[in-house]
Amino acid sequence: MGKLTDRFLKNPIMRDTFIRWGLISAGCFGAYALGANNVANVTGVYVGSGVLSSFNGALIGGLSIAFGVLTYSRKVMETVGKKIVALDGYAAFIAELSAAIVVQIFTQVGVPVSTSQAIVGAVAGVGLVKGIRAVSLRSLAEIGVGWISTPVSGGAICYILLILFL
Numbered sequence: 001m002g003k004l005t006d007r008f009l010k011n012p013i014m015r016d017t018f019i020r021w022g023l024i025s026a027g028c029f030g031a032y033a034l035g036a037n038n039v040a041n042v043t044g045v046y047v048g049s050g051v052l053s054s055f056n057g058a059l060i061g062g063l064s065i066a067f068g069v070l071t072y073s074r075k076v077m078e079t080v081g082k083k084i085v086a087l088d089g090y091a092a093f094i095a096e097l098s099a100a101i102v103v104q105i106f107t108q109v110g111v112p113v114s115t116s117q118a119i120v121g122a123v124a125g126v127g128l129v130k131g132i133r134a135v136s137l138r139s140l141a142e143i144g145v146g147w148i149s150t151p152v153s154g155g156a157i158c159y160i161l162l163i164l165f166l
Contacts, residue, residue: 036107
């Protein structure tokens with residue numbers, strides 16, 4: 001636990017309650033920030049081109065996020081929550097809150113950012129506080145390869161599709 005919370009939350013039951021409600025609150029804030037940023041990233045091109053209204057773009061984006069959570073998110077959650085650094089409840093709360101704040105700040109100024117990069121950076125920050133040996137550099141390297149290959153792959157596929165269909 002942190003110095004501040006240790007000072008004010010000496011009762012283990014109160015500490016546990018604080019962490020549980022903190023995790024729920026930070027998770028909700030993170031989901032809000034993710035939705036505000038990622039839905040706009042994905043559906044913004046359709047709204048901007050007039051294909052979708054803002055409401056329909058938000059609805060489709062929100063439903064798509066929900067579908068992704070229900071189908072494919074487990075492996076990503078386990079990578080972020082277990083493979084980079086072992087997280088306890090308090091560290092998870094601080095990491096999620098930090099990532100949500102970062103994403104919200106960039107969303108407010110209209111800059112599309114990666115929520116994945118924000119949470120991975122926050123989890124790595126927890127690991128650095130625990131000591132560099134606590135961080136799985138192999139997991140971070142695998143994630144880094146994904147961050148580099150994603151825009152390169154997206155550009156290449158877009159280029160190929162435009163050549164085929166134009």
